[in-house]
Amino acid sequence: MTIVNTKSRKRMREGSFGLYTGFSMIIALILGGAIVPWLSKYDPNAPGGTPIAAPSGAHWFGTDLLGRDVFTRVFDAVFIDLGTAIIGVSIPLVVGTIVGTLLGISRNKRVNSIVGSIIDGINAFPFLIFVIALIAFIGPGIPSIVLALSLVNWARYARVARTRAVVVNQQGYVEAARILGFSKVRILFKHIIPNVSSETRAYALSDFIIVIIAVAALSFLGMGTPPPQAEWGAMIHDGTQILALAWWPTIFPGLALCWAGVAIAFVAEGLQRRLRETNSK
Amino acid sequence: MYSYPETESFKEDPMAEVSGPSEVSEVDTTNRNRAALRRMFYGRFLRSLSVGFWVMVIAFLMIRLSPGDPVRIALGSEATEASVTEMRHKLGLDQSVFSQFFHYFINIFQGDLGYSYFSNRTVTSVVTTHLPVTLQIIALSIILGILLAIPIALLIAQSKNQLTTYLFRAFTSVSLALPGFFLAVVGLYAFGIKLHWAPAAGYEPGFPGSFKYIWLPALVNCGSLVPVLSRVLHSSLMDTLDEEFVETGVIRGVKKIRFYWSYLLRPSLAPTVVLLSYMIGVMIGGTVIMETIFSLPGIGRELITAVDSRDYPVVQGVVMIFGLIVVFFSFIGDLLGYLLDRRVTLS
Numbered sequence A: 001m002t003i004v005n006t007k008s009r010k011r012m013r014e015g016s017f018g019l020y021t022g023f024s025m026i027i028a029l030i031l032g033g034a035i036v037p038w039l040s041k042y043d044p045n046a047p048g049g050t051p052i053a054a055p056s057g058a059h060w061f062g063t064d065l066l067g068r069d070v071f072t073r074v075f076d077a078v079f080i081d082l083g084t085a086i087i088g089v090s091i092p093l094v095v096g097t098i099v100g101t102l103l104g105i106s107r108n109k110r111v112n113s114i115v116g117s118i119i120d121g122i123n124a125f126p127f128l129i130f131v132i133a134l135i136a137f138i139g140p141g142i143p144s145i146v147l148a149l150s151l152v153n154w155a156r157y158a159r160v161a162r163t164r165a166v167v168v169n170q171q172g173y174v175e176a177a178r179i180l181g182f183s184k185v186r187i188l189f190k191h192i193i194p195n196v197s198s199e200t201r202a203y204a205l206s207d208f209i210i211v212i213i214a215v216a217a218l219s220f221l222g223m224g225t226p227p228p229q230a231e232w233g234a235m236i237h238d239g240t241q242i243l244a245l246a247w248w249p250t251i252f253p254g255l256a257l258c259w260a261g262v263a264i265a266f267v268a269e270g271l272q273r274r275l276r277e278t279n280s281k
Numbered sequence B: 001m002y003s004y005p006e007t008e009s010f011k012e013d014p015m016a017e018v019s020g021p022s023e024v025s026e027v028d029t030t031n032r033n034r035a036a037l038r039r040m041f042y043g044r045f046l047r048s049l050s051v052g053f054w055v056m057v058i059a060f061l062m063i064r065l066s067p068g069d070p071v072r073i074a075l076g077s078e079a080t081e082a083s084v085t086e087m088r089h090k091l092g093l094d095q096s097v098f099s100q101f102f103h104y105f106i107n108i109f110q111g112d113l114g115y116s117y118f119s120n121r122t123v124t125s126v127v128t129t130h131l132p133v134t135l136q137i138i139a140l141s142i143i144l145g146i147l148l149a150i151p152i153a154l155l156i157a158q159s160k161n162q163l164t165t166y167l168f169r170a171f172t173s174v175s176l177a178l179p180g181f182f183l184a185v186v187g188l189y190a191f192g193i194k195l196h197w198a199p200a201a202g203y204e205p206g207f208p209g210s211f212k213y214i215w216l217p218a219l220v221n222c223g224s225l226v227p228v229l230s231r232v233l234h235s236s237l238m239d240t241l242d243e244e245f246v247e248t249g250v251i252r253g254v255k256k257i258r259f260y261w262s263y264l265l266r267p268s269l270a271p272t273v274v275l276l277s278y279m280i281g282v283m284i285g286g287t288v289i290m291e292t293i294f295s296l297p298g299i300g301r302e303l304i305t306a307v308d309s310r311d312y313p314v315v316q317g318v319v320m321i322f323g324l325i326v327v328f329f330s331f332i333g334d335l336l337g338y339l340l341d342r343r344v345t346l347s
Helices: A002-013 A016-039 A070-076 A078-105 A109-124 A127-138 A142-169 A172-179 A184-220 A232-241 A248-280 B005-012 B026-065 B070-075 B081-091 B097-109 B123-158 B162-176 B180-194 B207-241 B244-252 B256-293 B299-309 B312-340
Strands: none
Touching (some): A016 A078, A070 A248, A078 A109, A109 B026, A109 B312, A127 A142, A127 A184, A127 B026, A127 B256, A142 A184, A172 A184, A184 A232, A184 A248, A232 B180, A248 B162, B026 B097, B070 B081, B123 B207, B123 B256, B123 B299, B162 B207, B180 B207, B180 B256, B207 B256, B244 B256, B299 B312
């Protein structure tokens, strides 16, 4: 009894450090994003106050060129940045998983080779360059960023899903479901997609880091939110213009972005360790 | 911690796993290797050609995503109906999509990527003037990255200390989550504004002169390159260290340099080289932003300017060139990776 207990506890511990640290960091960020703009006596977007004031008791992170409180703005941007990244990861995750799975189990060679070539072609472009180019054609803004990310990224998920679906499709339980006479749709959604998506969801987590940085980078290049709205990338960009005068309008939003990235990295690392532990058991 | 789809598919791609014919006597090993190599070469080559073709197709179709009429954007809002029709005819836009693609495809091979809408330049001249700067930055990043990653991976792999390995892994995963463009801004602040080690703007063409301007962007690129490379190299070094031939080398007392290269590095480098060729795509993205931060006259800054002014042919041309560059380097990377690891054919 005790032996079983220690074993299971040991398994629980594997990767827990990363998971707990990562989740606490994310929760802290979200709480900050919910509470700070609400409690703060400063408007995140309206100009006013002393411009470029150094960090002090009144302004913890100082003020920017227009006299706005950097602390309030950094936390006001949390939902824009995290939200865009979450949607920007979810759409390609769903689309890519479904397309990839269908490709993996379909026997139509022509469709397979054409869609497969398109997937390879999209994946050949450097990720950020392709997104930037698509935004050139569809116009700037957060919805465009999400659309461009989806148009580019589904292909990466589809590639992961296709490889996995080929394997899953040959498993005993899928064969069993087929012999039992379940409908194709039921087999697809109840048996194949859940097993394929465990792989694509794991990929989504590491992709989330790339996407949240890409969203900020695109805003940094002026392709994201229109000016008054606080957004980390745009704040870093505005800060760079007055970098010789003040470091705080640039460094603090940058640190927030790093915080988000590192938090997700911790979660991804922890989950990976835990999965490895479960698999090796 | 990141999963790289490209390298994963390299492992899982049936074409990548070239195994020689099974029933060959040991005398024929060289012939077998050569045949396998040739098969691998042609397979990869054909695949690269097909991906390259689709890169062109996608770049061609991309311009159709734009909501407005490209011709009207090019001519401005005061264009008359007649001039629009004339321009359409001149550009061949009144023909079918397939014939348009055919002309586009033929023109690419003649080095003609179209004209910029706003400046009086051909897209080809934009690319040939500005691409070398970008490639220089990427080349310097790769050289710096390799020079840093190999000693780091060797040191960590040979230290028996568990804590060192753990810290190394933790450090690499954290540094991968840091945004490169922010590191670039921090670098600009620290080295450009505070320490005056790097000029904040300006450029001088030609290699020795340009070094002053590109060492900092290249170093920032290494911020993402070195963790990835050293981590992968470290894990393949750990695998190699378990091999018996390494022990044989130690017992035989092979010379240090020969030991490190032939016994440790060469058998371990293949995954790193493949990954490096994949990282070129990532670095192109990073370098584009870096050029706007450090005001370097590279192709990335041209791309951003073209995006801002909706200069579609320039965007299309630059994106296609980058796509082809990535296809080319992943071909080279796969080939080098295969050549470096002889065990692939000998086992």
